[in-house]
Amino acid sequence: MALIEGPVPAMAFPCEVCDLQRKDVNFDLIKVEGKVGGKLEDTCLIQGIVVDKDFSHPQMPKSVKDAKMAILTCPFEPPKPKTKHKLDIRSGEDYKKLYEHEQKYFRDQIKLIQDSGANLVICQWGFDDEANHLLFQNKLPAVRWVGGVELELIAIATGGRIVPRFEELTADKLGKAGLVREVTFGTMKEQMLIIEECGSSKAVTVLVRGGNQMVVDEAKRCLHDANCCVRNLIRDPRVVPGGGASEMAASLAVLSAADKEQTMDQYSMKAFASALDVVPMALAENSGLQGIAEMAKVKAVQENTGNAWHGVDCMQTGTTDMWEQNVYEACASKSSQLRLATQVVKMILKIDDVITSGDVIDE
Incomplete structure (x- = not known):
């Protein structure tokens, strides 16, 4: 071959x-x-990376240069108790205290982001209008509802770390990119984010x-x-000819080895060589050619010239040299095909009951 x-x-x-x-x-x-x-x-x-999302606030900037991204898996909201609870608000003063308490959570979260040096927030979860408004006021562009797979890809490409809690956010865990921009295309005005010039890898x-x-x-x-x-x-950069040329070359090589074999194995080798001829015949028939005649002609050319790159001229260009036609495939792929096909046949022969005329079956 x-x-x-x-x-x-x-x-x-x-x-x-x-x-x-x-x-x-x-x-x-x-x-x-x-x-x-x-x-x-x-x-x-x-x-770069394309994310099918847009900035959470319509008035946020549409592009961020030298982006330092905080990649978060924690939501922008106060912590919720995991057990059933009941909260009674009996006066306007109580409501005001609750409002201030929630605002303090939001302000602390945003301060932790700003202290880390981030200028862009990418969050796996959503956040309500209150958090969105505070992010806009503090000039922190944000993207919400980013999927887990996309979040991991952004972290790999930008060299950032996925942060599960705001308290763990530091400058060395930020992802870096040269430009993050929002683009609009199509008749439906669809918006997508493009992260370019990723810091860790391209x-x-x-x-x-x-x-x-x-x-x-x-x-x-x-x-x-x-x-x-x-x-x-x-x-594996090695290639073999296409157009059934490699199968015909392998068939010729197996037949040559079978002729030198003096045992019963030569019949199985000839059967193997005959099975290899099915591929070029099928290619010739699918191209509107005479299968057996075309295969025999090309195989004769291989034998006479010693050039195994002659195959079935499926495109009917006038030459059977697959190298001139740029028809070839990976050697690893072809080897895998032949190996797997041979293993299937061996498996069938092992499980099939074969009884010859000379066998004696004891009752």
């Missing part, structure tokens, strides 16, 4: 999410976000657009499959 080892295409992944030293890709830094509306051609790559987001949710979901699945293919090439 022909193997080619070459450099991984530089445009396959941004170098920020690809570690060429370890030969791996950090998928945690690749977010695929889908949004219904627009055309599929409007899909774009954003150098996370990227693919914003998928489509006419309906089914198109968006299918595009997201296709992008994930494509990312996995490129990731496999980074792990």
Whole structure:
């Protein structure tokens, strides 16, 4: 089987999410976000994180430069008792005391945020109008109802720490980003937050657009499959020819080994080689060609030239050289396919009852 080892295409992944030293890709830094509306051609790559949220107050600034984010999992509200309680307010003075007590909680929480040096608050939970108004008055832009998965991605990308209590918030736990901005797009004036120039790492987001949710979901699945293919090439850059060429080359090699075998194993080896020929025949038939004739012709070319890159010309370009057609696949993927198929056959043979004519069955 022909193997080619070459450099991984530089445009396959941004170098920020690809570690060429370890030969791996950090998928945690690749977010695929889908949004219904627009055309599929409007899909774009954003150098940052996209969050399907907006600022909690309409008068908060639409962009924050040199953002220092407090990433919180605690709500902006006074603590609630976990047992049943009853509170009697009998006069206006009692109500005023209760109001001041709640205001003190809010002011203390905001002061802890300001003391840490944060200029942007990202909270997993919501907060009421009172807290929202106080945040706006203190010039602290805030985002609420951010999901747990998105919160973790923001923490990884910005180098911040998720803080469960206001008292634990310190300057070294803040996430850093060069720019956080709110964008509006589409006919429905949908708003999203884009976090760019992340401090810890360069996370990227693919914003998928489509006419309906089914198109968006299918595009997201296709992008994930494509990312996995490129990731496999980074792990192992070797490739084998497509178009059934690698199966035909393997079939020829197995037949050659079977001819040298003088035991009964040669029949199973020939059966294995015959099974490999099914793939190029199926490719030829699906392309409107004569399956057996096309496979025999290409296999003869491989034998005569010794070049295992000749495969089925599915696109009917006039050449059977898969390298010229740029048709190839990862060696790791092809090896896995052959290995798993062989294991399935071995498993079936082990569990199936095979009785030959020479066996004697004792009652």
